[in-house]
Each structure stands twice: as structure tokens, then as C-alpha cells.
Amino acid sequence: MTPKIETKNLQLYYGAHHALKGIDFSANANTVTALIGPSGCGKSTFLRCFNRMNDLIDGCEVEGQILIDGMNINDKYLNVDELRKKVGMVFQKPNPFPKSIFENVAYGLRINGINDKKTLEEKVEKALRQAALWEEVKDNLKKSAMSISGGQQQRLCIARALAVEPSLVLMDEPTSALDPISTSKVEELIYQLKEKYTILIVTHNMQQAARVSDRTAFFYIGEMIEYNDTTEIFTNPKIERTQNYITGRFG
Amino acid sequence: MTHLETELDKLKGDITGMFILVQKQLNKSIQSLLTMDKDLAREIIAAEKRVNAEELKIDRVCENIVALFNPVAVDLRFVFASFKINSHLERMGDNAKGIARYVLEMSEKFDADLIAKLQLQEMFSVANKMIDENIAAFENGDSSKARLVFEMDERVDAINFAANNIVADYIKANTDKAIHLLNLMSIIRKLERVGDLQANIAEEIIFYVDAEVLKHDKNFHNKI
Amino acid sequence: MNKRLSQKIFFTLFRLISLMIVIVLFSILGFIVFNGAKVISWNFLTQMPTDGMTKGGIYPAIVGTLILVLGSMIFAFPVGVAAAIYMNEYVKEVPAKRFMRLMTSNLAGVPSIVFGLFGMALFVNQLHFGDSIIAGSLTLGLLALPVVIRTTEEALKQVDDSFRLASIGLGATKLQTIGKVTLPIAFPNIITGLILSIGRVSGETAPILFTVAAYFLPKLPHSIFDQVMALPYHLYVIATSGTNITESRPIAYGTALVLISIVLICNITASVIRNVLGKRNK
Structure with missing residues (x-):
């Protein structure tokens, strides 16, 4: 089976700073992979390689192959906007647009040129259902997205990402700004979403990595130190540094 | 159902499976004893490997749940109880295998009269009933069923205690069969151990369901 | 202590x-x-000046000022907003950004009479527009440009980057992101800046002195190449060089009141719009 995503000898530089040092990584479809490690270890940078968000940063150089469904996306002739339509992203802080709930979810569809009212309504409902938010907002779709709670906003952002039907979803610490109840709702959601999507999640919360992921990669100063099944990482890590990190003895 | 609930449900299924597997081993061992069926005894010894493998698997499941989900309250008690029930069941499997080993070594069948006098069948069926109650209690989180087990254990203990005199008398009358009869006594002891293990399991179930610790409580029979 | x-x-x-x-x-x-207040009446606002500007109304000056303000904004608003978008959204290099900002500030610091002279040299003479609405509007527009650029840039800067990232992350191009996300969010603040610059422009005398303003023209313009009267210049004229300064003094005060009212109305509208539109975004 070809892995859904793969990197081969991925090197990334911010100017003179060598931020990712030869990462060889792969993840299969319909799995959740957690990226853990102390701040500044490169896990978020690594995540952003898959939708080329690092392009937005001045002086960022990426070498090596990044494959999605076997296709190398680290190619300067690639249409990056098209890539980003296929790779959804959820950010650290809930960031719905100051528009209505409906328009937030419809945003990506409209960008894609879908303006037919009926199609929009169908797809918006589907995305909101997938994000487990439909029941809570179905009577208030016209309400401003800023008026719902932080946890609901984050699920709205997930719905917004899902509406364009990506196959890969990147999540950058999606619950770091949420309260525990909202966090566990989002975690449950992630667990359910892997039926349809491949998910890559960066998290500072080790227990979150343990709860939601199938595989876990531990990053440290730009290197991927250990990458294995989550159960292995959390019960029997092979490398001492990983063990020290997950047991809270450093970092 | 949440992710953790799904995992706990799987664990519950694993433990129930282990119960049934070990109960089968016990049934077969008694049957092989009563019929002197050595093939059946060999089958039990072979199947013991499966019991051991299952025990290791469940241990791993428990470890993973604790490591990955940090269960608390009833969920944590459930995992701890399952972990210990698992080990009790494995030892019960050992006892079944032990009985099968005696059967393999034996040259002749026991006197039917003696078996009847010892109430061996009764002892066995009570032990079996204890397992049934424990399975039901564990599956449904119903501690009232588990509480029935202690009284049955007393019945098993009584039969075991009475067996001492009966076998002693028999040995006096048949000194040439002393070893043979001592083996029988060992088998009865193993059955008695099965009863004890089921009582331990019942304690674990009560711990899980009612958060009540009965272990080492000298007065607990009065409380029930 | x-x-x-x-x-x-x-x-x-x-x-x-x-x-x-x-x-x-x-x-x-x-x-x-x-x-x-004594001279303000319906007639004062809607009638032509008469008797050597010692009697009658200031209607053509009001209309002239409104036309000039509108004309200057038609020029300054799109140009200023575009420049601000370019500076804030496209230019990545910090030195280039800093240079452009410095130039904008310098432009804002140029005295208005210099704008007037420049407008006369370029629009009136070089481009042969003559003393006309178009020459005056463009000159006023140039004057307003730094204010529009500055306020628009501030408005764009206040838009949280997470909105841009969210949009780009969904596959929107930069232009789509600006059009559908950044500008709508910044809109209330941009409009506020626009209205404030209207207040500024409507009170300027020097830039229109050589480019459009008529000393006395008791009729409305027909095309953008006509001259018009304007409130600040009218005030200047009747207060300093009119036919009878003492007699026209009440009219001067009336004109000043109208001018100040326009500026105040602009400022109040700006804050109302900011509050109303700003709330919608919360």
C-alpha cells in the first residue's frame, strides 16, 4: 500500500537556521498521526510542509521530497492554491471569519466557484454534521460565527476545512485555546474523522496525542527522534529521550 | 460511545472471553477425570497455551488503556479489576491443567462410590455456578450477583474439609492405593482453589462496581 | 518634597x-x-450671493465644496487604498516598507500651499485643465492621499493574521483573501479614515486657490472643466478682500459655521460608522 503522505530526506532552513534535519516519514490513509515534542522542535514547521504554508515565511527553504498520494508537492511549479484546497488546516486559535456561520463553512466552496444555493446548503450541512456541530447551530446559521463559544468556533473551523472535502487534514494544536470539555469534544471528533480523513495533529498535550492518535512521532531540535505506534511510544519507547519527554522528565 | 468507552468495551469482551475459555478448561478437566479420558486431558494441557497468551494480551490492553487514556473513577476501577481478574482466571486455568496432569498420570479410574461420597460432582457444579454468577455480575456491572459467590465458596470449602476424613479412612482401608488417593486429594484441593479464586474475582467485581474493598476484611461475611 | x-x-x-x-x-x-447663527436660514443656504457678496446666500460655495470633496475622494480613495494594500499585503521586505512609509509621511508633511502650486503647475498649466473642478479635485486628492493611505494601512494591520492564514489555508489566492476577508474586516476602519480625510479636504483653501476656486461666480458649474466657488475660499475672500468687509462680516461668520458643521458632521459620522460596523464584526 502506498502511504497517504510521505517525506524523504526533508530538510528545511529558516535562513541560516536548520529547522528540519532529514525527516523520513510516512503515514497511511485513515490514520491519526500525532507530532509531539518540546516548543521549537520543528513539529509545527513539519506540519506546514504538507500544505506549503512555510512558503509564506521569508527566507524559508525546503529540500527533499514531500509526497501526497505519491505526488511530490515540494515543486516550485506546483499550483499551491490547488494543493491547499485538498489539504485542510485547523489552527491553534479558533479563527472563524467575522461572517455568518453558514458563510464561514461556505467560504472554501465559494473560493472554488461553487455558488449554487442548493449545493452550498447541502455541503455546508454535511460539513457541519461531520464536525458534530450541526445540531447546535442548525437554527442559527445566519448568526455571526463570533457569537458562538470558543469550542464551537473551533469545530466550525474544522467544518470549514472539511467542507471542501480534503483528504488530508492538518491540525496545529487545535485545542490549546479551549477548555477541557470543548477539548474532549474536539478529541472525540478527531477520533471519528479518521474514518474518512487522514489526520496529522501537532499537540503539546501528550495525553491528547495518546488519546487520539494511532501513530506518534517525537521531534527534538529538528529531528524526528522516534516514530512508532502510539501504544508503543507511550508504553515502551525505544529511545531514552522519548521516554524522558513523555514521562515529563525534561522539556 | 466515546473512544475510551469503546476501548473499555473491548476489554470487557476480552475478559468475558477469558472467563468462558477458562470455564471450558475446568469443565473438560472434570470430565476427563470422571471418564479417565486421557486425550481430553492432553487437549486441556495444549489449550493452556491459549489461556496464557490471552492473559498476556489482556495485560497489554490494560496497560495501553492506562497509558493512553488515563481513566479515572469507575473506569480506572474497571481497568484495575479487569487486570486482577485476568490474573485470577489464568491461575484457575493452571488449576484445570493441574487436574488434567493428574488424569494423565493415573493408571485406573476412581471408585464411583468414593467419588459420590466425596461429593466431587457437587463441588464441581458449585464452582461452575460461581463462575456463571461472576460472568453475569461482571458483564452487567451487577455486584449483587457477585455477592452470592461467597456463600457458594463456603460450600466448596466445606466439601473440601469433609474430604480429608473420607480420604483418610479410604487410605487406611486401601494402603496399596495410598498415592492414588493422595492424588485425588490434590485434585480436590485444586477445585477448592478454583472456588477461592472465584471468590477473589467476586471481590474485584464488587470493588469495580461499588468501590468497596472487601479484601482482607475479616468481618466481610457478616456485612453481606 | x-x-x-x-x-x-x-x-x-x-x-x-x-x-x-x-x-x-x-x-x-x-x-x-x-x-x-444669526444669518443661517434656508435662504442663506440655498441662494446665490448678491450685492457684491454682502447679501444673499452661499449656495454655490456649498455645492462647490461638496463637488470638490467628492471629486478628490473619487481620486484619493481607490489610489490610496490600493497603495495601502500593496504596502501592507504584498511588500514583504521591511526596508522597502519602511521607505514607502517614510515617503508617505513626508507627503503628509508638505504644506498645502505647495500642493496648490504643484496642482497649478501640473493640472492647470501642463495638462491644460485650466482652473477647473478636475484640477482642484486632483490637487485636493493628492493632499488627502497620505491620510487615506495611512488610515487604510492601519486598518489592514489591525486585521488579525489568523484570518489571512485561514483563507490561504483553504486555497484562496492572495487576491481572493484580500477581497473576501481582509478588506471586509478592515472596512469600518477604512471608511473612518476616508471620512476624516473628507473633513480635512473640505476645509483646505491653499490647494484650491490656484486650481479651481472662483472669487465670485453666482451660478452652478456645468462640467468638470468649470470653476466653482468653495466655502473656505469664499470665507477668505469676504473676510479679507471683499467689496465691503464690514457689511459682509455676518455672512463670513455664517460661512464659517457651515464649514465647521460639515467637518463636525464628517467626524461624528465617522465614529458612528466605526461603532456600528465595528460591532457587526465582533
């Missing part, structure tokens, strides 16, 4: 200074309102 006392003294000093500013503002306003 103990700390408490010195604190008290300075605090009182600051309070007095602030109070003085308010008093000065209100005296000016009160003076103008007191003297100007």
Missing part, C-alpha cells in the same frame, strides 16, 4: 492644561455659533 505632593501638583497641572484646551475649543465654537 514628598512624592505624594509632587504627584498631586503635576496631576493638577495636567488637568488645568487639558481644561484649557477644551475651553479654547469651546470658545472658538461658541464665538462662531454665536455670530454665525
